[in-house]
Amino acid sequence: ADNLAEFHVQNQECDSCHTPDGELSNDSLTYENTQCVSCHGTLEEVAETTKHEHYNAHASHFPGEVACTSCHSAHEKSMVYCDSCHSFDFNMPYAKKWQRDEPTIAELAKDKSERQAALASAPHDTVDVVVVGSGGAGFSAAISATDSGAKVILIEKEPVIGGNAKLAAGGMNAAWTDQQKAKKITDSPELMFEDTMKGGQNINDPALVKVLSSHSKDSVDWMTAMGADLTDVGMMGGASVNRAHRPTGGAGVGAHVVQVLYDNAVKRNIDLRMNTRGIEVLKDDKGTVKGILVKGMYKGYYWVKADAVILATGGFAKNNERVAKLDPSLKGFISTNQPGAVGDGLDVAENAGGALKDMQYIQAHPTLSVKGGVMVTEAVRGNGAILVNREGKRFVNEITTRDKASAAILAQTGKSAYLIFDDSVRKSLSKIDKYIGLGVAPTADSLVKLGKMEGIDGKALTETVARYNSLVSSGKDTDFERPNLPRALNEGNYYAIEVTPGVHHTMGGVMIDTKAEVMNAKKQVIPGLYGAGEVTGGVHGANRLGGNAISDIITFGRLAGEEAAKYSKKN
Secondary structure: OOOHHHHHOOOOOHHHOOOOOOOOOOOOOHHHHHHHHHHHOOHHHHHOOOOOOOOOOOOOOOOOOOOHHHOOOOOOOEOOHHHHOOOOOOOOOOEOOOOOOOOOHHHHOOOHHHHHHHHHOOOOEEEEEEEEOOOHHHHHHHHHHHHOOOOEEEEOOOOOOOOOHHHOOOOEEOOOOHHHHHOOOOOOHHHHHHHHHHHOOOOOOHHHHHHHHHOHHHHHHHHHHOOOOOOEEEOOOOOOOOOEEEOOOOOOHHHHHHHHHHHHHHHOOOEEEOOEEEEEEEEOOOOOEEEEEEEEOOOEEEEEEEEEEEEOOOOOOOOHHHHHHHOHHHOOOOEOOOOOOOOHHHHHHHHOOOOEEOOOOEEEEEEEEOOOOOEOOOHHHHOOOEEEOOOOOEOOOOOOOHHHHHHHHHOOHHHOEEEEEEHHHHHHOOHHHHHHHOOOOOEEOOHHHHHHHHOOOHHHHHHHHHHHHHHHHHOOOOOOOOOOOOOOOOOOOEEEEEEEEEEEEEOOEEEEOOOOEEEOOOOOEEEEEEEOHHHEEOOOOOOOOOOHHHHHHHHHHHHHHHHHHHHHHHO
């Protein structure tokens, strides 16, 4: 057999997978995936049979209900979706190498006859609000619009939910929260505003930053009320105090937040359509939004009539061609992003008349593991890990802003560095156990042994850690002015993760106002069009602070949903 269909047909009929009429059920392949589960079991059940030493594709870190067809195809070779980011050997049967052949929005304009036929037909659906993108911003928008009385459709072009939000690990920044007060952390929206502006080199739109900081506590409260655990509060680069909220024990925040949002969307029976791409915002003769043209992977083009469209499509960090045009120094860089983050939402916004701003500001995340391509959260450094080079020496304040940390790492021998930590750091952040489990964090009972394993000068590394521990004891980092020294590195085993920067976040995007309304080049609102999350520009300026992305997507996603629902009621 050359594919799964040929394998299955040896002992099953076509109706084992397909509907009686032989047609695919919908773009989400709901019926087909149900048939897979009926034979093979749920993802969790299958994971019990596919355990490996370091990784298990079925023990997925993805939130939601991951469809079998996200990786497995029937009548053609399958592709491991994990391979879009990682470099592990999953050894999936009937598989081919990962590749993404997705036509751009401009290329899809060539489908003229198909598009005209779809637009000449009656709308496939009529709703109040269509949300494009199922990351944290999209789900927040869909839920808040629904709770405000709107009928909503949420579309997602990928086979899995969550966008980049599902990969976020560090935390959700918020100021003067109940969680901070319980830990006697003094903070304020004003201080969060100042830190965010400073981190963004004061290029940020102050009005948007004020929305971010002043609504941050409400966003944490909103998520908590829906079931999120955001009780752990840690430090991220560029913050004056601990304000990065995450689950108890320091587990990854992104997948948890998306799972909570997904569960709440399911409770509200929000119409979620996977493998469905937003192609064109439709407007009437007055320039007011009247709906959106979409293209389903299997069902093709159709249009949805809607009073409002919310673009929550993320950034373009996975599109290196686009990244390199704006910042040639990043040409050839790998990315921390999910495969759908190519910027097609920006093209849709521009075609609808939306203006773009701050596009030249692109951030590299300093700590992407060289082995496996795993993004290592900033919280590892925030909780006490240090960065050393191959010579075994520290070279930077580990919790400086991401742009400075990335530049410092690239200046080292081999353009990479090593995160060094001990069991005390490991125990403080449960996310670290995931890295160890994936085999990207080798360990030894001495720094000399660890250095020998990783090609680091072990003698110098031992001296560096001893020096760092003395700085912890003194309470002041006189070498690199690191503001927080949470713990000495002297407990149990030592660990090393080789890291290098990867393109991580695009600060620029479509221009919005404080109601999340998309604006044109004249700063005039496009009636009925909204934007939230990384697809927008102005919130983060020249550089985003760690922990501000989750805060951004929840705050502005929720705001966009409320405003779109309000707009729909009036129109």
